[in-house]
Amino acid sequence: MRNLLSIRDLDRVRIEELCSLADEFLAVMRRPIPQVPALRGITVATMFFEPSTRTRLSFERAARGLSADVMGFQAAGSSVAKGESLKDTALTLRAMGANIMVVRHGSAGAPKRVAEWTGCPTVNAGDGANQHPTQALADTFALLRRFGRLDGIRIAIVGDVRHSRVARSDVEAFTRMGASVTLVAPPPLLPPDLTGWPVAVSDQLDDLLEELDVVYLLRVQTERGGATVLPSVEEYARRFGLDAHRLGRMPDHAVVMHPGPMNRGVEITPDVADHPRCLVLDQVEAGVAVRMAVLFRLGAGLKGEAPHG
Amino acid sequence: MAELVIRGGTVLTARGPERLDVRVAEGRIAELGPALSGPRELDAGGCWVGPGLVDLHCHTREPGQEWKEDLQTACLAAAAGGYTAILAMPNTDPPVDRGVVARQVVQRGEQIGLVEVAAAGALTAGRLGERLSHLDELWEAGVRVFTDDGDTVTDSGVLRRAMEYLAVRGGVVAQHAEDPALSAGGHLHEGSVSSRLGVAGIPREAEEVVVGRDLHLVRLTGCRYHVQHVSSRGTVELVEAARHSGLPVTAEVTPHHLAFDETAVEDLNPDFKMYPPLRTAEDRTALREALDRGTIDVVATDHAPHARQEKEVPFEEAPRGVIGLETALSVTLGVIRDPKLVFDRMAVRPARIAGMPSQGRVPEVGSPANLVVVDPDRRWTPATFRSKSGNSPWKGVELVGRARFTLYRGRVTWEDS
Numbered sequence: 101m102r103n104l105l106s107i108r109d110l111d112r113v114r115i116e117e118l119c120s121l122a123d124e125f126l127a128v129m130r131r132p133i134p135q136v137p138a139l140r141g142i143t144v145a146t147m148f149f150e151p152s153t154r155t156r157l158s159f160e161r162a163a164r165g166l167s168a169d170v171m172g173f174q175a176a177g178s179s180v181a182k183g184e185s186l187k188d189t190a191l192t193l194r195a196m197g198a199n200i201m202v203v204r205h206g207s208a209g210a211p212k213r214v215a216e217w218t219g220c221p222t223v224n225a226g227d228g229a230n231q232h233p234t235q236a237l238a239d240t241f242a243l244l245r246r247f248g249r250l251d252g253i254r255i256a257i258v259g260d261v262r263h264s265r266v267a268r269s270d271v272e273a274f275t276r277m278g279a280s281v282t283l284v285a286p287p288p289l290l291p292p293d294l295t296g297w298p299v300a301v302s303d304q305l306d307d308l309l310e311e312l313d314v315v316y317l318l319r320v321q322t323e324r325g326g327a328t329v330l331p332s333v334e335e336y337a338r339r340f341g342l343d344a345h346r347l348g349r350m351p352d353h354a355v356v357m358h359p360g361p362m363n364r365g366v367e368i369t370p371d372v373a374d375h376p377r378c379l380v381l382d383q384v385e386a387g388v389a390v391r392m393a394v395l396f397r398l399g400a401g402l403k404g405e406a407p408h409g
Numbered sequence: 410m411a412e413l414v415i416r417g418g419t420v421l422t423a424r425g426p427e428r429l430d431v432r433v434a435e436g437r438i439a440e441l442g443p444a445l446s447g448p449r450e451l452d453a454g455g456c457w458v459g460p461g462l463v464d465l466h467c468h469t470r471e472p473g474q475e476w477k478e479d480l481q482t483a484c485l486a487a488a489a490g491g492y493t494a495i496l497a498m499p500n501t502d503p504p505v506d507r508g509v510v511a512r513q514v515v516q517r518g519e520q521i522g523l524v525e526v527a528a529a530g531a532l533t534a535g536r537l538g539e540r541l542s543h544l545d546e547l548w549e550a551g552v553r554v555f556t557d558d559g560d561t562v563t564d565s566g567v568l569r570r571a572m573e574y575l576a577v578r579g580g581v582v583a584q585h586a587e588d589p590a591l592s593a594g595g596h597l598h599e600g601s602v603s604s605r606l607g608v609a610g611i612p613r614e615a616e617e618v619v620v621g622r623d624l625h626l627v628r629l630t631g632c633r634y635h636v637q638h639v640s641s642r643g644t645v646e647l648v649e650a651a652r653h654s655g656l657p658v659t660a661e662v663t664p665h666h667l668a669f670d671e672t673a674v675e676d677l678n679p680d681f682k683m684y685p686p687l688r689t690a691e692d693r694t695a696l697r698e699a700l701d702r703g704t705i706d707v708v709a710t711d712h713a714p715h716a717r718q719e720k721e722v723p724f725e726e727a728p729r730g731v732i733g734l735e736t737a738l739s740v741t742l743g744v745i746r747d748p749k750l751v752f753d754r755m756a757v758r759p760a761r762i763a764g765m766p767s768q769g770r771v772p773e774v775g776s777p778a779n780l781v782v783v784d785p786d787r788r789w790t791p792a793t794f795r796s797k798s799g800n801s802p803w804k805g806v807e808l809v810g811r812a813r814f815t816l817y818r819g820r821v822t823w824e825d826s
């Protein structure tokens with residue numbers, strides 16, 4: 101594995117491999133000293149051009165768990181505000197000794213450009229509404245831990261699919277692992293053309309509840325215009341929000357997922373958010389473990405190379 | 410002025426292709442005949458000799474954006490592409506909304522002397538779409554084509570008045586058709602590729618609703634109307650229907666819309682970002698067929714240079730536009746191989762629309778020696794450009810066919826070596 105730019109780069113075998121590696125790192129994380137020396141001497145640069153605390157911290161936690169050094173870069177208040185280009189920022193970090201790039205950017209394709217410009221192994225930590233492959237690995241891993249396998253599991257992804265890189269990545273990962281996926285949203289929140297997507301589509305959550313193993317809730321992304329294409333957020337919450345009543349109609353084994361951060365009271369009510377069948381915190385924990393697995397794999401490729409080889 | 414002979418080529422005469430040599434003297438065609446000789450001879454063996462190409466849609470960026478391109482480099486690029494005339498778009502800084510700016514552009518072109526430069530005029534003052542520009546002044550400065558290209562005149566009342574004003578004079582209203590409310594935030598064709606990449610798209614309808622509205626106003630005013638850079642099957646159908654009902658409508662297509670479809674954008678390479686966006690294979694087929702049967706009159710480059718640092722950014726942050734002057738002929742030859750059609754769509758018709766009487770004329774004795782000698786079999790791979798910018802989707806791509814010589818007013822302005 102040279103880069104992780106899209107979940108499309110990974111077939112089922114690769115996903116399973118990374119998840120079983122993540123399983124080992126999960127055990128590491130639960131040790132008194134949650135660290136292995138796997139990436140000693142390697143420097144991971146986290147380049148975040150969009151505000152995101154949770155993903156950045158998760159990557160940094162994963163890097164430290166592997167004994168890598170971390171160089172953090174956050175766009176706000178940095179030289180980006182002074183007009184420095186993405187290219188110069190990336191090349192600067194490489195010149196300072198970064199070996200692996202972790203890139204979050206508001207524009208689709210930006211991590212790929214960084215990979216091309218720097219030649220460093222690059223992880224896409226979310227690009228526009230395109231891809232967020234480590235989130236999909238985290239979600240897949242969390243489900244594997246819960247259900248043992250994804251074959252035949254019925255998953256509804258509910259909400260603003262149009263603006264969601266998580267949904268785009270999850271659809272690919274879940275279906276590749278054998279699950280069936282239904283996208284549930286009002287039409288303006290669905291991608292305009294779903295040709296070739298291995299999914300079913302519905303705008304009636306209530307019709308599906310009894311037959312679901314997983315409800316995956318997405319945040320209504322007000323900052324990407326998600327709210328402006330809806331008649332009202334209240335109406336959305338009433339039709340698509342998950343409350344205790346809807347949870348009660350689902351099978352007893354069914355679980356609720358959310359990539360965070362949650363809008364309590366919009367797509368999820370507080371009692372569901374805090375419910376034992378809500379896997380949000382499992383997803384967070386799984387996130388660190390799969391990111392360790394990904395960094396470990398990319399770092400393994402650097403072994404024996406000169407720092408900028 | 411030195412005399413020269415173009416030897417061994419096939420000349421596209423009014424009677425059709427003929428094996429003839431061409432003697433050029435005093436900036437005109439002095440003689441057409443077999444086995445001519447002269448003090449300087451240009452080898453046109455295996456080549457077609459026809460009217461120099463005319464680009465109806467070219468962003469020369471001067472005045473005001475010379476870091477992208479200037480008239481000198483645009484003219485160099487044009488000559489290398491086989492062009493002897495270009496129509497410079499008015500979205501400069503300041504825009505060409507006054508006669509004095511139009512005159513300045515044309516005079517710079519004369520000084521450079523590589524191709525004839527005509528200026529298109531802005532339809533509205535400052536290209537703001539609110540009130541008419543100084544149409545009389547522009548007309549007196551020689552402007553015959555009017556457009557706010559880069560932006561659409563969305564106000565139907567303003568457009569109607571411009572059409573009424575220009576109809577009596579025979580001026581052409583050219584429209585960059587883009588309903589901004591439908592295209593807002595979009596970066597590529599709204600379809601399966603944009604959906605998969607999660608990048609906001611621009612639907613075909615952003616173009617089609619504008620063309621549909623405009624055609625009603627053409628019916629109302631009788632003004633000549635030209636659709637710039639047609640991208641969709643629906644627009645082709647609108648133009649075809651309007652033409653059948655006798656409206657004075659013409660249309661152009663760009664080389665990139667003939668060559669590519671939306672799948673070319675999958676890698677999010679900013680050199681494939683432009684307006685209108687590359688659409689589906691079905692649209693591309695419709696464009697090719699329309700060009701072939703003449704519903705689309707013209708191949709126009711929409712040559713839109715942007716500096717390297719402007720394009721070396723993520724796709725969504727990159728400005729729209731690609732260069733095309735140096736590759737348009739080759740790309741078009743990949744779509745239509747019939748030389749008569751190529752010259753018709755790239756020289757004869759655009760000259761007619763632009764109102765350039767000394768351009769786009771089939772070679773005959775006495776006509777101005779604005780000529781191109783085309784080697785249809787020449788293989789080459791664009792790597793560097795005479796244009797100041799390199800934002801070409803054909804960088805590193807092998808093309809077939811190229812101008813061997815370009816002659817402007819009897820002088821050789823380009824020689825392929």
Ligand SMILES: [Zn+2]
Pocket residue numbers: 558559560585637638684
């Ligand atoms: Zn335009």
